Amino acid sequence: MSANHDVRHYPGAGLMTTVFFLWLYAPIVVVIWFSFNENRLVSVWSGFSTKWYTAALANDALMDALRVSLTVAGIATVISTTVALCAAMVLSRNSDLRFAKLSETVVNLPLLLPEIVVAVATLILFSQLEFTNGLLRLIVAHSAFCTPFAFLPIRARLQGMSADYEEAAQDLYATPFTAFRRVTLPLIMPGVFAGAMLAFVISMDDFITSNMLATGGTTTLPVYIFSLIKRGTTPELNAISTLLIVASLVIATLALALSARAMRRA
Amino acid sequence: MKTKLTLGVAISTLLAMPAFAEGTLNLYTWSDSIAPELIKKFEESTGTTVNIDGFNSNEDALTKLQAGSSGYDVVTPSQHFVKIMIDQGLLENIDAKDMAAFAQVDDKWKNQWWDPDSNYSIPLAYGTAGYTVNRDEYSGPVDSWKAYFEPDESMKGKIASLASPDEVIGAAELYLGVPFCTEDKAEMKKVYDLLMAQKPYVAAYSSDNIENRVGSGEVAMHFWWDGNSLKTRLDGANIEYAMPKEGLVGWLDSFVVPKGASNVAAAKEFINFMSQEENATIQYNYYAHSSPVKIDVSKAKYTPENAPELFPTVPMEFSRACSPAAQDLITKVWTDLLQ
Amino acid sequence: MRRGFRFWGLVPAWVLMLGTLLIPLMIVAIVSVAQRGAYGGFEWAFTLEPYRQILFSVGWTDELEFDPKYLFVIGRTLVLAGATTLICMMLALPVAYVIATRTPRMKTVLIYLVTLPFWVSMIVRVYAWLIILGNDGFVGRIWHALGGQGTLLFTPGAMLVGMVYSYIPLMVLPVFAAIEKLDPALLEAGGDLYASRWTTARRVILPLTWPGLAAGSILVFVPALGTVLEPMLLGGGKQMMMGTLIQTQFGSARNWPFGAAIALVLMVMVVIVLVLNARRAMRKEARS
Numbered sequence: 001m002s003a004n005h006d007v008r009h010y011p012g013a014g015l016m017t018t019v020f021f022l023w024l025y026a027p028i029v030v031v032i033w034f035s036f037n038e039n040r041l042v043s044v045w046s047g048f049s050t051k052w053y054t055a056a057l058a059n060d061a062l063m064d065a066l067r068v069s070l071t072v073a074g075i076a077t078v079i080s081t082t083v084a085l086c087a088a089m090v091l092s093r094n095s096d097l098r099f100a101k102l103s104e105t106v107v108n109l110p111l112l113l114p115e116i117v118v119a120v121a122t123l124i125l126f127s128q129l130e131f132t133n134g135l136l137r138l139i140v141a142h143s144a145f146c147t148p149f150a151f152l153p154i155r156a157r158l159q160g161m162s163a164d165y166e167e168a169a170q171d172l173y174a175t176p177f178t179a180f181r182r183v184t185l186p187l188i189m190p191g192v193f194a195g196a197m198l199a200f201v202i203s204m205d206d207f208i209t210s211n212m213l214a215t216g217g218t219t220t221l222p223v224y225i226f227s228l229i230k231r232g233t234t235p236e237l238n239a240i241s242t243l244l245i246v247a248s249l250v251i252a253t254l255a256l257a258l259s260a261r262a263m264r265r266a
Numbered sequence: 267m268k269t270k271l272t273l274g275v276a277i278s279t280l281l282a283m284p285a286f287a288e289g290t291l292n293l294y295t296w297s298d299s300i301a302p303e304l305i306k307k308f309e310e311s312t313g314t315t316v317n318i319d320g321f322n323s324n325e326d327a328l329t330k331l332q333a334g335s336s337g338y339d340v341v342t343p344s345q346h347f348v349k350i351m352i353d354q355g356l357l358e359n360i361d362a363k364d365m366a367a368f369a370q371v372d373d374k375w376k377n378q379w380w381d382p383d384s385n386y387s388i389p390l391a392y393g394t395a396g397y398t399v400n401r402d403e404y405s406g407p408v409d410s411w412k413a414y415f416e417p418d419e420s421m422k423g424k425i426a427s428l429a430s431p432d433e434v435i436g437a438a439e440l441y442l443g444v445p446f447c448t449e450d451k452a453e454m455k456k457v458y459d460l461l462m463a464q465k466p467y468v469a470a471y472s473s474d475n476i477e478n479r480v481g482s483g484e485v486a487m488h489f490w491w492d493g494n495s496l497k498t499r500l501d502g503a504n505i506e507y508a509m510p511k512e513g514l515v516g517w518l519d520s521f522v523v524p525k526g527a528s529n530v531a532a533a534k535e536f537i538n539f540m541s542q543e544e545n546a547t548i549q550y551n552y553y554a555h556s557s558p559v560k561i562d563v564s565k566a567k568y569t570p571e572n573a574p575e576l577f578p579t580v581p582m583e584f585s586r587a588c589s590p591a592a593q594d595l596i597t598k599v600w601t602d603l604l605q
Numbered sequence: 606m607r608r609g610f611r612f613w614g615l616v617p618a619w620v621l622m623l624g625t626l627l628i629p630l631m632i633v634a635i636v637s638v639a640q641r642g643a644y645g646g647f648e649w650a651f652t653l654e655p656y657r658q659i660l661f662s663v664g665w666t667d668e669l670e671f672d673p674k675y676l677f678v679i680g681r682t683l684v685l686a687g688a689t690t691l692i693c694m695m696l697a698l699p700v701a702y703v704i705a706t707r708t709p710r711m712k713t714v715l716i717y718l719v720t721l722p723f724w725v726s727m728i729v730r731v732y733a734w735l736i737i738l739g740n741d742g743f744v745g746r747i748w749h750a751l752g753g754q755g756t757l758l759f760t761p762g763a764m765l766v767g768m769v770y771s772y773i774p775l776m777v778l779p780v781f782a783a784i785e786k787l788d789p790a791l792l793e794a795g796g797d798l799y800a801s802r803w804t805t806a807r808r809v810i811l812p813l814t815w816p817g818l819a820a821g822s823i824l825v826f827v828p829a830l831g832t833v834l835e836p837m838l839l840g841g842g843k844q845m846m847m848g849t850l851i852q853t854q855f856g857s858a859r860n861w862p863f864g865a866a867i868a869l870v871l872m873v874m875v876v877i878v879l880v881l882n883a884r885r886a887m888r889k890e891a892r893s
Contacts, residue, residue, distance in 0.1 A: 009706075010699065010802060017703040020696060021715075024722055027733030027770065030743070034736065043741035064317060083617040090614035103615050106622045113626070114831025114875060116848045117868045120855050121629030124636055124865070127333050132526060134337040144625035147618065198724075205726035208833055212855070215330075215337025216292030217317045222728045227320070229732055229838065230474040231297070233739075241729040252724035256717060325857045332645045332859070350644050430857055455665040470841065590643030601858065602662070605674040605845075 028245060035238035042233040052239040062240060064217075065224035071135065072210075072220060073203035076142035077150075081196040083143070084151035089180070092158040093166075108152075110145040118145070119212040126213065134215030141213055142203045149202050150195035153259045157191025190258050197255035201248050291532045293318045294327060294338040296519065299391070300540075301552035308539050314532050322473035323430035331356045331524050338524055339533040344432075344517040348387050349380040349587035351522065357386045358523040360534055367521075367541035370559040375518065380587065387520035388537050389558035391493070391549075394514035394582055395433040398495040401504045403486035408508035411441035414487055415460055417467050424486040425464070429473040431600035434461075434489055436515040436585050443512075447588035454595040461603050471604060480505060491517075493555035496568070496575040500554075507574075513581040518558060630872070637865035645859030655866035675850070679870070682847040685761065686829035689768040693776035693825050694818055696769070701781040701817075702810070716781060723774040731834045734767045738839070759841030767835035772828060776821035783817025784810070816889070823882050827875050847871050 034042050038049035056062055087107050091100060110118065122141050131137060165187065169179035185192075207222040214223050221244060228237045293300065297320030305316050319338075321327045324347040330336045331351060343351060351357050362368055363384040368376070371389055381387045397414045403424060406413055415438060417425060428434050438460050439446055444453045469485050480488035481503035492514075495507040521537045523530055539545060541559045550557040551567040556576050570577040588596065640650040662672035704715045722730065737744050738757045748757050757763055787810070795809035796802060833848035840846075845853075847867060854864025 010702070010806070013699040013703050017700050020700045021718060024719070024770075024773070027730060027737060028722060028725060030737055031729065031733045041741065043736055043739065043743070061318070079621075083621055086614040087618040103618070106627075107618050109622055109626050112827070112875070112879060113630075114828065114848070114871055116831045116833050116851050117633070117872055118626060118629070120851060120864060120868055121633045122625055123333060123855065124632050124861070125625075125629040128632070132337070141625055144621050147621065201724050205724070205728075207726070207728045212852075216294055216319060216339070217290060217337055219317075219319060222726050225726075225728050225732070229728075229735065232475045232478050233732075233736060237732070238736075241726075241732060244729055245725050248724050248726060249721060252721065253717075256720065260713070323857065325859065329645060329856055329859055333855075354644060451665060451667070458665065593643055597858070597860075598663075 031238050031245065032242045035235055035242040037235045037238070040234060042235055042238060052235040053243075055236050056239045056243070059236070061219075062221075062224060065219050065221045068135070068138075068218050069204055069221040072138045072142055072218075073200050075139050076146050076203045077196050077200045079139070079143040080146035080199045081150045081154075081192060084147050084154055084195060084199075085192060087147075088151055088154040088158055089184075092155060093163060108148045111148045115145070115208045119209040122209070123212050132215075134213070134218035137213045137215070138210060138218060138220065141209050142206065145206070145209065146199035146203050150199040153194040153198065153255075154188060154191045156259070157188045161187055190261060194255045194259035197251050197258070201251050201255070204244075205248060289313060289532075290315045290317065291340070291529055291536055292316075292338045293536075294321060294330065294336065294341045296320065296342060297322055299342065299519075299553055301549050303552070304540065304545055304548055307545075308536060311539075312532070312535065314536075316536075323428065324432055325430045328356075336524055337528075339527040339529045340536060341522055341524055342390055342519045343522065344519050344585065345378065345380040346585045346587040348520055348522055352381065352386055353587070356525055358525050358527055358530060359385045360523050360530065360537075362386060362388050365534060366538045367559070370541045370543065370546065372558050372560070375558040378518075381520075387522045388541060389518055389520045390540065391553055391555040392516070392518035392558050393492040393555040393576065394516055394578055395437065395489070395491050396510060396514045397437075397487055397508050398480055398490045398498075398505050399487050399508060400480050400483045400485070401506055403483045408506060409511055411437060411510040411512050413508070414489070414510075415441055415464050417464070417487070421467050421486060423467065423469045425467045426470045426472065426476070426479055426485040426488045427464075427468050428489050429471050431596050433515045433517070433585060435596050435599060436583070437489070440512045440515065440583060441510070446583065447586050447592040449589060449591045449595065451595065454599055458599045458602060461599065465603065477503075491555070492575040492578070493553060496573050497554045499575075500572075509578060509580045511580055513583050514578055516582040516584040518584070633865045633868055633872075636862055637869050639862045639865075641860050641862045645861070647861045652862075655860075655862040658863050659866065659870070675867075678845045678847060678850050681761075681844065682830060683874075685765060685768065685846065686826050686832075688765055689772060689829045690776075690822050690826045692765070692769050693773050694780075694822065696773060697776040697780045697821060698811075698814070698818075701777050701784050701814075704777075704781055705784040705787075712785075716778070719774050719777045719781075727771060727834055730771060731767055731838050734763070734770065735838055738763050738766070758839060759844075761840070761844055763839040764835045764844060764846075767839045768829055768832055771832075771835065772825040775824035775828075776818075779820040779824065780814060780817040783814040783820075787813055819882070819885065823878065827878060830874060831871060 034045070035052055036048050036050065037045055038051070039046035084107070087103070090097065091104055094100070097103075105112075119141075126137050165183050166179055169183040170176055173179050173182065205222060206220070207226060210220040211223050211226065214220060219227075225237065225240060225244070228234075228240070291314050293316060295318060299320075300318065305318070308314065309316055321330070324344050327341055327343045328347055328350065330338070331341065332354070348357075362381070365388065367388045368384065375389045375392070377384050397408075399408055399413075404421070406418065414425070435457060436446060438457045439448075442456050442460060444457060448454060470479070472479075476488055476490055477494065477498045479485050480490065481498050481501075490507070492507055495505060499505050499507075521540070523533045527533055540549060543560050543562055546557055546559045547561040547565050550561050551565075554568060554573070554576070568576055636647055637655050638651055638653060639647045640652050640654070641647055659675045660671065661669050662674075664670045704712055704719075707715060735758065736742050739745050740749070740756055745757055791809060791813070792805065795805035831848045832846060833852055836844055836846040836849045837852070847870070851864050851868050851871070854860045854867065858864075
C-alpha cells in the first residue's frame with residue numbers, strides 16, 4: 001500500500017495539531033509571562049519582577065472581591081452539589097419515573113440557555129421581589145447554574161455503578177437512608193467531589209451573571225477584573241489573572257483526574 | 267463525618283457573612299473621585315470598613331439604583347440625576363439641612379432646584395464638561411465647540427466622545443443654540459444631524475480610561491471634565507482644556523443615600539467627615555474639581571494661575587432634569603447615533 | 606421512604622430551576638410587552654412597542670419607518686456565531702483525528718489538554734487576546750511590521766478569534782468521541798477502495814463523524830449566540846451583538862422591555878436550534 005493510502009496519517013494534520021495546542025495555550029502563557037514584567041506597560045518587556053504580585057496581594061479591593069467570590073462559590077457549591085446529588089440519585093435509580101426525561105432536562109437547563117438571558121431574567125425577578133441582599137442574590141443564581149456541572153459527573157458515576165450493592169445493603173440494613181449513607185455515598189464520592197469542584201470553578205469564574213446582579217460590596221473577582229480591564233491594562237491585572245488561572249487549573253485538574261479515575265473503576 | 271465537615275464549613279461561612287453588612291460602608295462614586303488618604307483616615311477613626319465601586323456616567327449610577335436596592339450606602343450623582351432619583355423615590359431623606367456638613371456648604375449651592383428643601387443631598391464637587399485637546403496632535407484654535415463637533419478633515423479618527431449622552435448632548439445644544447431639555451423634535455433633529463456628521467471623526471465613544479487615550483495622543487480631542495484634564499496636564503501631558511465661547515456644561519455632584527441603604531448612620535457620618543474643612547481641602551487637592559464646601563485656601567493646591575481649567579472664562583450652563591418627552595428625544599438621538 | 610424520596614429527591618432541583626430560570630423567563634416574556642419607564646425600569650401596561658422597535662423606528666418627523674438596524678444586529682450575531690461554528694469544525698476535525706489515532710495514554714493527556722483552558726475564567730481568556738491583538742502585543746506588532754494599518758482590536762475579526770478560542774473545546778470533544786468510535790477496518794477498506802486518503806476522508810470519515818460534528822455545532826453555536834464579553838472587550842462596544850444589545854438595554858440604555866424582547870428573540874432562536882437538533886436525533890434513532 002502506498003503512503004498515500006495510509007488513512008492513519010494525513011500530511012499536515014500533525015503539524016496543525018501542534019500549532020493548535022500552541023494557539024490554545026499561548027494566550028494563557030502570555031498572561032502569565034507578562035505578570036512578571038517589571039514595566040508598567042503590559043506588553044513591553046523590561047525585566048523580571050514579582051512586584052505586581054506584591055501589589056496585588058496588598059490590594060484591599062482585590063482581597064474583598066476574592067472574599068466575596070470564595071464565599072459565593074463555597075456556598076453555591078454546597079447547595080448545587082446537594083441538589084444535584086438528590087436529583088441524580090432519583091433519576092438513575094428509577095427508570096420508570098414519570099417525567100424523568102423532563103426532570104433531567106430541567107436540571108441541565110442552565111447549560112442549554114444563553115447565560116445573558118437567564119441573568120437579565122433573574123435580575124428582573126429579584127428587583128420585582130425587592131430581594132436586596134447582594135450576596136444572597138449571587139448565591140441563589142450561582143447555585144442554579146452550577147447544578148448541571150455538579151450533576152453530570154455524579155450521574156455518570158451512578159450510571160456506571162450497579163444497583164446491586166444498594167439492594168444488597170438494603171437487605172442488610174434497616175433503612176434505605178442508611179444504605180445510601182454507608183454504601184452508595186462512599187462509592188460515588190469521587191463523582192460527588194469532582195462535581196463539587198467543577199461547580200466551584202464555574203462559580204469562581206462567572207462574569208455575566210455576577211456583573212448583572214452584583215451590588216455594593218459584592219463585587220466578585222471576575223467583575224473586579226473587568227473593571228480593571230476597562231481602566232487599562234497593567235501587569236498587576238496579569239498577576240491577578242495568573243492567580244485565578246492557576247487556581248482554576250489546579251482545581252479543574254483535580255476534578256478531571258478524580259472523575260476519570262472514578263469512571264475507570266466503575 | 268464528611269457530611270458534618272461540609273456542614274461545618276457551610277455554617278462557619280454563613281456566620282462569617284455578617285462581616286459584609288456590619289460596620290461596612292459601600293460607596294458608589296465617580297471612578298477615582300475620593301482621596302484614598304481620606305478613606306484610610308475615616309476607616310481608622312471610625313473602625314468602619316469602606317468599599318468603593320466606581321461609575322463613569324450618571325446613567326450607570328441611576329441604572330444600578332433602579333435595579334432594586336443597589337447595596338450602596340452613599341452615591342455621588344450630578345444635580346439633574348439627584349432630581350430624577352428624588353422624583354423616582356430612590357433616595358433616603360437624610361435631613362441634609364440639619365447635618366453638620368450642611369453648615370460647610372457655600373450658600374449659593376444650598377436649596378437648589380434639584381433638592382429645594384435640602385433633604386437629600388450634600389454637595390461634593392462641581393465643575394464643567396467640555397473637551398480637552400492634545401497639543402502634540404492638534405494645534406488649531408479651541409475657542410469654540412466647532413473645533414470638536416465640526417472638526418477639520420485631519421481629525422478623522424482622532425476624536426473621542428463619552429459613552430453616554432448626558433453632557434455630550436448638552437454641549438451640542440450649547441453649540442447649536444438649542445435650549446436644554448427641548449421637547450421640539452425639529453430642534454433635536456439638528457443635534458442628531460450634528461453628532462451624526464461628527465461620527466466619522468470619532469474613534470471611540472468611551473468614558474473609561476480617558477486620561478490614557480488623550481494623554482498619550484491616541485486621540486487628539488476628548489470630551490472630558492475640567493478637573494480630570496487639569497490633573498493629567500499637571501502629570502506632564504501636553505493637553506489643554508478648551509474654553510468654547512458657546513459655553514461649558516456645568517455639573518455639581520452631591521452625596522446622596524439610596525433608599526434602603528443598610529448603613530445610613532455611617533453614611534451620614536462619612537458625608538460629615540468629608541465636608542470638614544481640613545478633609546475637604548485634601549479632597550480638593552486630590553480630586554482637582556472645585557469644592558462647594560469650605561476649604562482652607564492657604565493649603566489649596568489649585569489657583570486661577572496654575573489651574574485655569576477650574577476658573578472658566580466662558581459661560582457655564584447646568585444640565586437639567588428633562589421631562590419624560592424630552593428625555594425620550596435625548597435617548598433617541600443617542601441610540602440612533604450609536605446603532 | 607423509598608417512594609417518598611423518588612418525589613422529594615427531585616424537589617430541590619425543580620424549586621431551584623423554577624425560581625431562577627422558568628419563572629424569571631416567564632416574567633421576561635411579560636416585561637417584553639410592558640411599557641418602559643421614562644427614566645428606566647418598566648410600568649405594567651400592555652404594549653407591543655418593544656417588538657415594533659425591532660423592525661420599525663419612529664423617524665424625526667413622527668413617521669413610522671422600516672429600520673433594519675436591529676435586524677443587522679441579529680444578522681451579525683447569526684453570522685458570527687455561524688462562522689465561529691464553522692471555524693471550530695475545521696479546526697476540530699484534523700485535531701480530533703490526530704488525537705484519536707494516538708496511544709490510549711497519549712489520548713487521555715491530549716484530551717485533558719484540550720479541556721483545560723475551558724476552565725479558565727472567560728474574562729481572563731478574553732483579556733489575554735486583548736493583550737495579544739493590541740498594538741503593543743505580539744500579533745499586533747507583526748501586523749504593523751507587515752504594513753497593517755490601525756489596530757486589530759475592535760474589529761469583527763478580533764471578536765471571531767476570541768469566540769473560536771472560547772468555544773473550541775466544546776467542538777473537539779464530541780468530534781473526538783465520534784472519530785474514536787470509527788471502526789479502523791472501515792477506514793482501511795476505504796483506503797483500499799479509494800485512490801487517496803483525501804477521498805477516504807471525504808467519503809468515509811466525514812459522514813461517519815457527522816453526529817459528532819452536529820453535537821459540537823450545537824454546543825458551540827448556542828453559547829456563541831449569546832456571547833457578551835468578546836463583543837464588549839474585543840469588539841470595542843461598537844459592533845453590537847444580541848448579547849451586548851440586551852446588556853445595554855438593561856444597563857445604560859435603560860429600556861428593560863426592549864431588552865426583554867430581544868432576550869426573548871434570542872431564546873426563541875436557541876429553542877429552534879435545540880428542537881431541530883432533537884428532531885434530527887429522534888429521526889436517527891427511529892432509523893437505526
